[in-house]
Amino acid sequence: MAQTATTAPERAVEAAKISVRGVSKIFKRDGKEVNVLDNINLEARKGEFVCILGPSGCGKSTLLNIAGGFLKATTGSITIDGEEVNGPDPRRIFVFQERGVFPWMTVEGNIGFGLFKLPKEERRHRIAHYVKLVGLEGFEQAYPQELSGGMKQRVEVARALAVNPDVLYLDEPFGALDSITRLIMRSELLRMWEAERKTILFVTHDIEESVQLADRVVVMSTRPATIRRIVEIDIPHPRDISSPRYLELRDSIFEEIGLAHKV
Amino acid sequence: MRRWESYFWPLVALVAVLILWRQGVIYSGTKVFPSPFEVQRGLAELIRKGLLWGYIGDSLFRVGSGYTLAIALGIPTGIILGWYPNASSALNPVIQLMRPISPLAWIPLSIVWFGVSNFAAIFLIFMASFFPVVVATMNGVHNVPPMMRNAGVNFGLSPAALFRRVIFPAALPQVLVGLRIALGISWLVVVAAEMIAVDSGLGYLIIDSRNAGKRYDLVIAGMLLIGGIGLCLDLSIRRVELLKSVRWGFRNE
Incomplete structure (x- = not known):
């Protein structure tokens, strides 16, 4: 739990936490079959931060929903x-965009939502801990509508962390935030991840975001989604986003996706 | 707008309407339409005879009973229909067929079934408010974002807990809209019901004042009372919408 910087050899020893084996998904829409995922194979180690990167609508959210148990794979399976x-x-x-917070509950109520099995005292304790972790002290009694988008997103992350899960699935969690808040939330998320060392699957369509956050970036193709490449981001945190290595990795992904890196 | 202004201008408008009313009565020389003062005297007479509070109480009692009954049956029905798609696809056509039938169309049947009695009026109010409550609750439950439902399931809630902690609070603002619409309709319907099915209440006051002596001052007094009480009912149910646990569902702030 307390390991700070995971080095490559250390990680290699650990068994796969999540393994995705031959997962395909076919949706039936208006009698037509839509092939969304095609034979996805993927592993994530315990405590690893994996970004699944792909264009909008490529099926990366579908993969995350299968891993979360909300959808069934057509073939293949996911084991944890x-x-x-x-x-x-x-x-x-599963952490959604900030719209997933419950608007009828206070910050405290939201963060404590999953703690219904705990005795009252311990629940209070945990809530206080996670309110502090996400930096929402003083807003315990506030309702989501009184909070900014970034704060709501923190509430949702805290609500997820409070039940002490092994795995967090984040589905474009910062997609609805403005770009400055998004940057802040990324470093906040990394801080929480270093404190709690959950295994994270993070879906995004933002190349920079994936290179800033992940241990490994899984680059997906357009539909039906297949894995094009898995890029190891071997830069320790905090990452210098103007370092040559960062730019090199980022550009290689841009290239992989077939985008000229010019506007 | 400053605070005093939000009271001042409506007051000015009210006084202006009263003055227009009075001058209109004087200039037209009407023998039928009473002036504000006559209406006020009529009201005083009703109070003196001890009829007013009884009539108001009777009307409120009928609305209260029929409306409460509609809530007690309508919310559970709406929940079941919203929760089980099969139930709603089976019953929805029937509900949609019943819904546009004016509650007043039930008057003949209500009199056959209940005679000239409180029950007839209560039945009409029940019919008026039941469908809005059912439809609002059904839609409220049905429209809970899948994201919230999934979040509840993800945290390991049992179906009962999911309902109590996620579905119901998420649907509540829409349910409240239905309750408010139903209360408004109930108050409209009680007047008609009392004109036909009973011999007390504000609706009866209006029809009886006309039939038993063409007392148009009392007719207008009754109308104004109905307006005032209806306004108070609406204002009080709107206060519920301001509670923090439901306010998120209302965009009008």
């Missing part, structure tokens, strides 16, 4: 610690 995913489970929490 060797156990097949068969539905949603509090050990792995």
